[in-house]
Amino acid sequence: MEIEIATIGGYEEVGRQMTAVRAGDDVVIFDMGLNLSKVLIHDNVETERMHSLDLIDMGAIPDDRVMSDIEGDVQAIVPTHGHLDHIGAISKLAHRYNAPIVATPFTIELVKQQIQSEEKFGVNNDLVKMEAGETIDIGDSGNVQLEFVNVTHSIIDAINPVVHTPEGAIVYGLDKRMDHTPVLGDPIDMKRFREIGREGAGVLAYIEDCTNAGKKGRTPSESVARRHLQDVMTSVEDYDGGIVATTFSSHIARVKSLVEFAQDIGRQPVLLGRSMEKYSGTAERLGFVDLPSDLGMYGHRKSVDRTFKRIMNEGKGDYLPIVTGHQGEPRAMLTRMGRGETPYELDEGDKVIFSARVIPEPTNEGQRYQSETLLRMQGARIYDDIHVSGHLNSEGHYTMLKALQPKHLIPAHQDMKGFAPYADLAAHEGYDLGRDLHVSNNGNIITLVDE
Amino acid sequence: MEIEIATIGGYEEVGRQMTAVRAGDDVVIFDMGLNLSKVLIHDNVETERMHSLDLIDMGAIPDDRVMSDIEGDVQAIVPTHGHLDHIGAISKLAHRYNAPIVATPFTIELVKQQIQSEEKFGVNNDLVKMEAGETIDIGDSGNVQLEFVNVTHSIIDAINPVVHTPEGAIVYGLDKRMDHTPVLGDPIDMKRFREIGREGAGVLAYIEDCTNAGKKGRTPSESVARRHLQDVMTSVEDYDGGIVATTFSSHIARVKSLVEFAQDIGRQPVLLGRSMEKYSGTAERLGFVDLPSDLGMYGHRKSVDRTFKRIMNEGKGDYLPIVTGHQGEPRAMLTRMGRGETPYELDEGDKVIFSARVIPEPTNEGQRYQSETLLRMQGARIYDDIHVSGHLNSEGHYTMLKALQPKHLIPAHQDMKGFAPYADLAAHEGYDLGRDLHVSNNGNIITLVDE
């Protein structure tokens, strides 16, 4: 059976991920993501109203024209988890393919919301829910299956999809951390990965998330971040002024920890900001997380400001607002608070807890710095970097290679500079550039089996 | 009562700490430390045989000549804890003063060992043990007392000494972290600090450890480092090759964690290297830590190498050597292992765990890099930065100011550049440079009460 892999997007950047696997006549697409930084560098771009071709020209969404060189039928579009760099282009590209979108329940829900906010294209692909651990047939050959393996990442309900073929399995390894104590959800299913590495024809190809391949050691478990956060929150237990926290809105496990520690120190948590409401609301509605029944979540500016007014009236010391804005995004809630645009007034000594890391890109660093500076000018004191990454460091990569023993390796989720440390690491394990280690650009097709 | 403070050493560097407080006719000296980097920059300097004056010229030990301008009798020399930058000059300077050395039991034991290894001077000062929480009289006036307040640092049995005078208390705040869950020993005694801030004449002066004054937020508890370390150690549980760990030898709590997690993953821990044996042996003998009765500790090169041979024979997979060398020190055990000078042979995939942070100084960074590179060339994989600092970040400083409400502030344990963020921080709390905030150099005398 012929096996080809098209490296469509996210092979020259982090963002706009898209990869297609052809096994005989059947094609599966993994991810259709958005490179948000290519949108934000322009002022006042509204992607909702833009055409795919313009977004492709901007480098914002994958250039999927290479798909016309792939002979076969797309049978499924499989986003691996709900982050924008994996689902953000679905509303712009999915309607071109006559295939269902297959994903875990939480991811499907986020895809649905995204499609609803799209204004340019009508996206009518079927939305099919599939749980981690399940396997379905792909196409009619009876020879190709799609399996979801549970992984741990900075969002819930993340999986690594596997395409089983007579030539071996193709494992799509984006994005994950190797977490055995993940605070929310099940630990990563290493047992299954080890089985896949040993059963049948083994693993033909492994497409790997190289984000942190150059970092030493092991990405700590979410439970380490939780312990760190607890230490910080407990230390401000006696403070009776304002405390505000911010984190990635989609990071439900972290939001859960913030909510719990807020209660531990006698404060009522409240989630503020549009994406805070969206992600946590969705997670709770779908039963992924058990949040206090009276937990307030407000997204619209008016209801947020009303909540801030109530907090100011009842006393800042009784509340912990958990807000958007951990990267200093100009329109996020914390940035507005720094600019004094909300009813919440900061006083000398108030605490602002960033349970996040600054994404190291100069525009971003500048905005974050500006936001922090404005907060400080009002007297706020900053706690930052209370976080762990969602991506594997080098030791995780070694462990995956040992578990899967893949014949071919395809580094992804970086540019060539970012692939370099992964190539080094793979060379230690006997892989050779150009032979079984395929450093690819966007828009290329790698032929693995040619008969 | 006249009150003067002489800022003798450690006011233009981190290292060679020494401060004297005169209250009327009575003088107490805090710390007599060594600036090790000023020794190591020269090749083949052996401090044991050197004269004080040469070491002063090198900038290695405090220049205590300013003591001749202090009118009064030295009644006690008080090292606050057992790190070299606080006790390392005692063997060179203490014999000049007719006064006992008063310290906690663990510190006294380390001072004793240091005096014994001194070859140039005979040091015969009395060694007096005093526990955290105790108070003694100083001099005969009946008006001056010395109290030890328990603090948490990266070594056990650390205290902050307080000199009580009719004019108020002088609190010597070097070195500490605000740890409420310190793994070993009692939490920091914030209750007592708050009392001191409110009783009698309050706090006249606070001498503060500015090491991390420029860092945001809160220094995490040792228990956060422990949780991180546990995550790493558990993740290599299934590895059956060599695993080696290194940390600060004097950091008994960390050594304890390493020992316990080694056992948790089915390995026999063994402490190797001269200072590993010295500090852990001392701590155990004095009952500060409960280590397994069969825990091997070896300092002499021969017995270390014998142990390594035994490990190689019995199987690396059964042991966790905990060794010196976390900074790549040229003569330390891990560095020797990297150079292939010990019987312990590293194989591809073996793990080396640095439960320490690189001290950011170029010579040091170069050595550490060289050591890591040599370890990697033998196939080792590095886990690093599994650590928390022993010094207060900015939020700890704010908390101390609120607890003590001192009339005067004297930043210490840095140079002027390092004092700058502390001065900023103090300005937020109303202190003013030149009025009640005293930025001082080595060798100055600050007169606080002049009558």
Place this chain on the structure above:
Amino acid sequence: MEIEIATIGGYEEVGRQMTAVRAGDDVVIFDMGLNLSKVLIHDNVETERMHSLDLIDMGAIPDDRVMSDIEGDVQAIVPTHGHLDHIGAISKLAHRYNAPIVATPFTIELVKQQIQSEEKFGVNNDLVKMEAGETIDIGDSGNVQLEFVNVTHSIIDAINPVVHTPEGAIVYGLDKRMDHTPVLGDPIDMKRFREIGREGAGVLAYIEDCTNAGKKGRTPSESVARRHLQDVMTSVEDYDGGIVATTFSSHIARVKSLVEFAQDIGRQPVLLGRSMEKYSGTAERLGFVDLPSDLGMYGHRKSVDRTFKRIMNEGKGDYLPIVTGHQGEPRAMLTRMGRGETPYELDEGDKVIFSARVIPEPTNEGQRYQSETLLRMQGARIYDDIHVSGHLNSEGHYTMLKALQPKHLIPAHQDMKGFAPYADLAAHEGYDLGRDLHVSNNGNIITLVDE
């Protein structure tokens, strides 16, 4: 004669410089500057319409309330050169003092323009021109004189003012580089500084610009930057597409070099952007620089856009636009070009030459990065860092100390962190913190002679 120095602004930051010297009954004020970054961090602040007190609260202009503690009459307000951090608060503060503004001709002209654009206050102080090398009497005592010594900086007509008193000279050393081959204007007058150091009572106090005190060696001459720029410009001589250059608008010597090299490579230079027109136009009108008589300078957006259209019609290859925007300022010309908001269209391979260095502050770095990224996305290739600083590195400081041999030193134009390397350097020359080296904050008064 009593001598006091009030360190009013620019002693906790770079920006909003202001210092007052009292000699007996007479007071001279040096500089009244603006801290632009404190304005720009807020969106949509228009300083022209703001009241002084609000600007003081923002940290944007000096808090001159300490002047009420200075007993004496202000006889002159002396801005040392035309940069905003030295003259930018004149329109907000000068009207409070019944004294003329005394400065060199180019500086006076810039002050005049600033006063004219002020909308809140009427500033009616006399504007008095005085050349470098001249001396005038201050007050009626006959004992106090003001002298201007020629220095070299990144703007023309810069001086260091000296107040001569019976107690010795007070030299105000902000801002300068030690340039013996300055491209435009006379070399720094070191001969006069050496004389001042040796005549009469010598130098009582020297207030020094510490901006670069922590940098090793010597700030290169402007002629080194000119040679570097020539190398770059010559290398693109054969390119027939668009070349654009940017630099500090007020840096007339650099603009002159750009203009000359443009002609050398057969391109017509044209200055675009409001401050480009303002500074170069003023310098030419006053005869400070000899620019080609047909050199176009356009400030208003319409005339700039018309010029761009003409360039596009006639061929980009015939022109060198010299534009504002070297720091990526959001509203500057180059930033607009990057955003595609001007008629000038960039093509793949076009060159953009930054004859400037990025000011190292995160907001700024973010904006510059964004501007560069947008330029690159259109195909531009960037040449940057073709620049030398306008401030003394450490060796220049040593030379000044040797020339002046001042009794007292007052570091300025930095915060305490920035003073630290200067204090180190001064300690090498025998000065001692708290004795003759005065590290001061904004709002303090230092009494040098008290009788």
Place this chain on the structure above:
Amino acid sequence: MEIEIATIGGYEEVGRQMTAVRAGDDVVIFDMGLNLSKVLIHDNVETERMHSLDLIDMGAIPDDRVMSDIEGDVQAIVPTHGHLDHIGAISKLAHRYNAPIVATPFTIELVKQQIQSEEKFGVNNDLVKMEAGETIDIGDSGNVQLEFVNVTHSIIDAINPVVHTPEGAIVYGLDKRMDHTPVLGDPIDMKRFREIGREGAGVLAYIEDCTNAGKKGRTPSESVARRHLQDVMTSVEDYDGGIVATTFSSHIARVKSLVEFAQDIGRQPVLLGRSMEKYSGTAERLGFVDLPSDLGMYGHRKSVDRTFKRIMNEGKGDYLPIVTGHQGEPRAMLTRMGRGETPYELDEGDKVIFSARVIPEPTNEGQRYQSETLLRMQGARIYDDIHVSGHLNSEGHYTMLKALQPKHLIPAHQDMKGFAPYADLAAHEGYDLGRDLHVSNNGNIITLVDE
């Protein structure tokens, strides 16, 4: 005609360069270099006595075993210039090939000296001198020629060799800067490169030096460094104490500038240190540089120390020692001076001029820091970074691509991380990874023409 290129060494590092080109039956080898850092990381390794295989295992010299897969006769070994990373393995590997070493006169002389110091192998290859601009036949086919094109680098007499074949030219582009005003020797021969790009079958392949491919803009000309150096040297003209300078010994143009400026400020230059004597002596003997007839050059420690004694007797103010040690190498002259191991005594205020840049590698940075610190502790003041690189920045790469218009590109002289910016740059010019842009590892063979 079959054309293959073997990327033997220097494709995973900077150092141990070696590349072979096969055209039909004839093979030419470019460079046989040493990776010195792989030697120095071990203590006390003496390469002179070591066997090739051990040096290969250490990663110090190219692993040339891949040459057995190349069918054809090696007709020439062509080192491009005299730096160790290009000639340093000749004494270990050349004797395996029955072929002459063909190089420019200065390079041949350095190769000869290296062979003479070899203790393990007898190297008897013919040494053939060939000038830039010359062309010779390779093999007997009559179809293959070798040409030397003059380039500019940080050593004199550097060339880029070109193999002309019926399939087009293969241009080996290591190492160069695009210098039109190079202080010593002829400018880079861009005219010839442009001709080669247009004549016959054009350029089949271009192997490029990617050292600085990630740096923006243009590498400045050596004449810019010369102007900078002159500015520094002139500024210390009046100093009557000690001035010492250091630079790369092989950088004859820089040494020449130092010698000339020493004379300009009234000091007698003298070259000290083994490699100073070696390179400058060789360059002068061969007539490449015209140094003062009485210029002292001393390499042996005794004669160096005798010279230092004479300088101390006659007065440091009359001399400018130009010494080895710009990277803080432990055994170099300046490092010995810092340690006080030479008769030259430094006094407070003496100047040390580093006309070099620190090579950014931690071990190196550590050593340089240590050397500088020891020099400072004796009172020396440091001027550093007076230098320009010898390698092309990105704009030089664009210019080369435009001149040569090669069909295939092979990035070299870096690892994959270093190739990444070059690959980006090449993509802008239409090259595509895997098609005509060949990112290769050590030990690979690229087949360009296969018939």
